[in-house]
Amino acid sequence: MISSAAPQWAQVADAPVLGARRGLLLMDGVDPLVRRAQAGDERAYHELFVRHQKDVVRIVYRTLGPDADLDDIVQEAFVQIFRSLARFRGDAKLTTWIYRIVTNVARMHLRSRRARPTLTSASARDLAIADDTQDPSEISQRNARLRALYKHLDLLSDKKRTVLVLHDFEGLLPVEIAKIVEAPVLTVRTRLFYARRELYAALAADPELAEVLRELGIAEEKP
Amino acid sequence: MSPVAEQERHTHAAKLAALAALAAGQLSTTGRARIERHLASCDVCRSTHQGMRLHHALTRELQQAEPAVDFGKMELALRREARRAVERERAGSRVLPRLAVAAAILLGLVVAQHWYATRSPGPTAQHAKTQQTAGSTRNFTNEGAQLTAEVTALAGHGQVHDAAGTTRDLTPTSVLAEGDRLELAAGSQAHVRVADATGFVVEEGTQLGLSKLRTNGVILDLSGGSVTSQVRHLEVNQRYEVHAGGYRVAVRGTHFRVSFAVAKAQLTAEVSEGHVVVSDASGTVVSDLIAPARFAVNEGQRAAPNLALAAPRLPAQPLTSWPVLRLAAWPEAVAFTVDGGRILGGAGLAMRVPVGDVTLRAELRDGRTRQWTEQVPEAGLSIEHDALDRLLHAPSVSTATASLDASSIRGVVTAGMPELQRCYERSLKQRPDLGGRFGLRIEVTGGGQVRRVTPHPEAEGANLPDDLLRCIRAATLHWHFPAPGGAGVTFDAPIRLTQGK
Known part of the structure; x- marks a missing residue:
């Protein structure tokens, strides 16, 4: 919702959004939008928000899973982006830099969530991704399966989890991930290997997930 | 023993690359047959392959999910954050280069440390x-997204000290953030909106820290002076507290004032509506106040039926596009009522108001009142001392009676019905049979603000579910009626709940 009190923000609400996520890392270069924001153009901040909001939501959702309080965390991520923008000097690509901030915000949230467990309403979260084209019971079942996945992801260390999310869920290359997590490419590959090995074993050993492949219509493996 | 450790007991670890190639269909017929033969006889690899397939299937599901986020909800906070970033940037660019170099060196040392x-x-x-x-x-x-608070009216002068150590003057356009500290000068008052229907009034001579300003809670740290809060109903995981003199005054939806006299080190809490709990530094509850009540350290708790607390000006919509109305310092005025808010007079006043006709009401020191209307253009309006002085000779407005015509009431109630509709729909989820007629008794102040909302004592509304009543109360408390004058008016609004087909 764009309030009538903010015409300058509303005008750019339909600004073009950069394309597929794979393309993001290639399309930035030195972004004039950042220069405008750094020069004190308030509208540039909103254009930045419009341009990257879907990316930020997607990274937060895929890092934290279906029970995350997306609205709050996405807002926090953009607050951090806005606050840090003055210090952005173009050493990394803008999207790499955004990925880094969002990943860190999500990771901080993950730590606080671990430190202080909270009750969440599954039904309320299920509604959050419902739209007219989706069957609510299907969404509910899917979220139950995804919760099972994140239950096991929660057992991975933060570093392994971040690499796995960025590689397997986001589809980034190890060289791109290395820039985001500020670690050597070889380290990224090592973390990914161990993250996958632990996760595969945990998923296979989970009796709750035994039915998942059948539910998804994927043929049973012949012994 | 973890699955990984169990797996490692076996003589070999699964070859993830080979299994991944199998899953992706990248193997030749011979290679595929060889891996499948191995899978048939190796529990470790079969289990890993099963885990891999599950991972792939769940990843596909995850990638198809389209999480919904209400970007509109964060729009205001982000706009304020952007403005603050721009202000910081501009402030930084004004610093002399020599100082910038020194600051950079200092910053480098601090960052390194x-x-x-x-x-x-x-x-x-x-x-x-x-x-x-x-x-x-x-x-x-550290949970919950940060909120930014907005000054909705300012009488006199004040300053804001932020967490970075910089100080700026408080203005009617000031945006406040977590970590800021307010100082109000003598004869001054600031109205601050924190969130929808929640805010506070900072009185003269007050020092107040915004220790926490987040969606899951607000903590105000009162070093001295007085702050009056109005808080809408909070969710279970939310809190609103004022800390002062080693005590915590915690609230769950109410209207209350906390004062701290530095000289006597005495805390006073007054509750005109709702319920607050006062506890000491150890967390021990020292007083449980149910309105109307007053508590003071060393004096204990007592009933206080005649409390008249200041109400913060809490416009329902963001003020950023509204022009600023300024009134010069005018010692003859005790208070002004402008756009539904009663603000301290005398020391000069500045606040954002809607474009168009704005009714102002001045309460003078001699007990008389003056009411007039100003046309506020988009560029804003300043009313100077001489113009205010001329009001002294204008005809007086009677304060003996207050009135509000039915069409004005109907207009405000009709405009607010969508909010009540949302309350009703939410309650229907808990009670699908909820319906019928009920009445709301609404008390409006002389300035047009809703002072109190109760179900009509003789209507079915007395049996409304608590959550519905709370929701309706929170929605109606920020309705604004045309100022009826005098001591305000009370009226009953009949509401009908009818379920759709």
């Missing part, structure tokens, strides 16, 4: 860690 102290991996993590350290009191958690 902080880096060594925290050993945190990234700039955001460091920032968040700093926040956690700064707020390491028992109730200061």
Whole structure:
């Protein structure tokens, strides 16, 4: 919702959004939008928000899973982006830099969530991704399966989890991930290997997930 | 024993690359047959392959999910954050180059020291860690997105000290953030909106820290002076507290004032509506106040039926596009009522108001009142001392009677019906049979603000579910009626709940 009190923000609400996520890392270069924001153009901040909001939501959702309080965390991520923008000097690509901030915000949230467990309403979260084209019971079942996945992801260390999310869920290359997590490419590959090995074993050993492949219509493996 | 450890007991670890190639259909017929033969006889590899397939299937599901986020909800906070960033940037660009160099060196030293102290991996993590350290009191958690508060009216003068150590003057366009500290000069008053239907009035001579300003809670740290809060109903995981003199005054949806007299080190809490709990530094509850009540350290608790607390000006919509109305300092005025808010007079006043006709009401020292209307253009309006002085000779407005015509009431109630509709729809989920007629008794102040909302004592509304009543109360408390004058008016609004087909 764009309030009538903010015409300058509303005008750019339909600004073009950069394309597929794979393309993001290639399309930035030195972004004039950042220069405008750094020069004190308030509208540039909103254009930045419009341009990257879907990316930020997607990274937060895929890092934290279906029970995350997306609205709050996405807002926090953009607050951090806005606050840090003055210090952005173009050493990394803008999207790499955004990925880094969002990943860190999500990771901080993950730590606080671990430190202080909270009750969440599954039904309320299920509604959050419902739209007219989706069957609510299907969404509910899917979220139950995804919760099972994140239950096991929660057992991975933060570093392994971040690499796995960025590689397997986001589809980034190890060289791109290395820039985001500020670690050597070889380290990224090592973390990914161990993250996958632990996760595969945990998923296979989970009796709750035994039915998942059948539910998804994927043929049973012949012994 | 973990599945991984169990797996490692076996003579070999699964070859993930080979299994991945199998899953992706990248093997030749011979290669595929060889791997499948191995899978048939190797429990470790079969289990790993099963886990891999599950991972792939669930990843596909995850990638198809389209999480919905209400970007509109964060729009205002982000716009304020953007403005603050721009203001910071402009302030920074004005610093002399020589000072900039010195500051850069100092900053470098601080950052280096902080880096060594925290050993945190990234700039955001460091920032968040700093926040956690700064707020390491028992109730200061780092969860919940940050809120920014907005000054809705300012009488007199005040200053804001932010967490970075800079100081700026308080203005009617000031945006406040977590960590800011307010100082109000003598004869001054500031109205601050924190969130929808929640805000506070900072009285003269008050020092108030915004220790926590987040969606899951607000903590105001009162060093001296007085702050009056109006808080809508809070969710289970939310809190609103005022800390002063080692005490905590915690609230769950109410209207209350906390004062702290530095000289006597005495805390006073007054509750005109709702319920607050006063506890000491150890967390022990020292007083449980149900309105109307007053508590003072060393004096204990007593009933206080005639409390008249200031109400913060809490417009329902963001004010950023509204022009500023300024009134010069005018010692003859005790208070002004402008656009539904009653603000301290005398020391000069500045506030954002809607474009168009704005009715102002001045309460004079001699007990008389003056009411007039100003046309506020988009560029804003300043009313000088001479113009205010001329009001002294204008005809007086009677304060003996108050009136509000039915069409004005109907207009405001009709405009507010969508909010009540949402309350009703929410309650229907709990009670699908909920319906019928009920009445709301609404008390409106002389300035047009809703003072109190209760179900009509003789209507079915007395049996409304608590959550519905709370929701309706929260919605109606920020309705604004045309100022009826005098002591205000009370009327009954009949409402009908009818279920759709």
